[in-house]
Amino acid sequence: MDGEGNIKKVNNSVQPHDVWYAKNTRYCVTFNEFYQPLKKGGRILVRFIGDTARKENFCLIRDTNWHHVPETFKVDMIKCIREHFVIPDGDGYDKGILKRVGKSVRQYRHDLKKAFFKPLTKTREEICRAVPDGVPRDSWIRLVDYWYSEKGKKFAECGKEARASQNHVHTTGSTSYANIEEKNKRELTELEVFKQTHKRKDGSYVKDTATEKFVLDGDTYVESELAINPTKPKVQIQNEAFSKLMYGEDIPKRPLGYGFCVKGSDVFGVHGILRKEAFESGEVVLWLSRIRKKWKIWKRLL
Structure with missing residues (x-):
């Protein structure tokens, strides 16, 4: 400008x-x-x-x-x-x-x-x-x-x-989690973000880490839940799988897969829960369109 x-x-x-x-x-x-x-x-x-x-x-x-x-x-x-x-x-x-x-x-x-x-x-x-x-x-x-x-x-x-003590290694270098989603042109589930940011170019995972087992357990959880509840949105199941396997019953201070400056309250607080529910129910398209509309209005004001 x-x-x-x-x-x-x-x-x-x-x-x-x-x-x-x-x-x-x-x-x-x-x-x-x-x-x-x-x-x-x-x-x-x-x-x-x-x-x-x-x-x-x-x-x-x-x-x-x-x-x-x-x-x-x-x-x-x-x-x-x-x-x-x-x-x-x-x-x-x-x-x-x-x-x-x-x-x-x-x-x-x-x-x-x-x-x-x-x-x-x-x-x-x-x-x-x-x-x-x-x-x-x-x-x-x-x-x-x-x-x-x-x-x-x-x-x-x-x-x-x-x-x-780190048992998972980020493999996308300086590319932030936020830009990973921007590159995909859509919002990703927590399990999808984890896979993309911890996988090497050849599709393998870093040796001597728990990443490969975590991904396998996550995929197994998703498959079993879909078999039990075939009408349940896959997006919701993938987020559940990540949260249960990564955090258990605890609420982390710094959630994994969201990048720098994101606190637990941003994801597990009221705003974060509403945002996730909108994403899992398919209303995230409306959510994003509102953000884009506000950005266009702001640019015109400048």
Whole structure:
């Protein structure tokens, strides 16, 4: 979108530096009901956020706790992103952006630690002297001190244990769950999303994980339920199979298969239940048409 509100389609690749140096231009982004960015505009936004999170004037990597980052930095981040992207007004969008910034900052610190923190081969002084490009010296020293601290070591061990306990591995790379559904041009059941996001290109599943058995158990559950209740919608049975096999009787804080920023209340709360019932009863077409209609009205207002 140019300064006069005219919209044109961009066919070529758009990198973060293109966004930074674009004059009188903002990139339009569409979102789903979970405030997740979709399509090409969404990918451009996510990459730009990742690039912004690596700039010291916006994010302080020495603040190992995202909640300790000054509010002024977060406000500047929101303003900067809205200067370069057309994003609807609302707290939900701003919160979603900040959550992605926090995630990008954590990933950046992880990359720095993996590349430069070598306590087995280098002394503390040597690591402190090897300041990475683009990182202020005082921030780097403070970050190294944190990695050496008992608190830093404790959280590192917790992270390793959490990673080792994962028995399902996502295989679609940087493609988000939201864009998986967008690519299919329809809403998928939870079991279908799980299959598509955990299967390799050759159709196999990652070895030494419980994924293949989970999918087999899910398909068996669906077949048996259809044999007992042939009139019951298959969509409903597939969602039931996934929930029972994955969660049992518990309600997860972070549901699997919905992507970043989605909480348990978004799926198992009132809004989530109504949305799922509409999908399972076939009314999701009407649901989506209403969303598209609102988006078209909003674009005309711009």
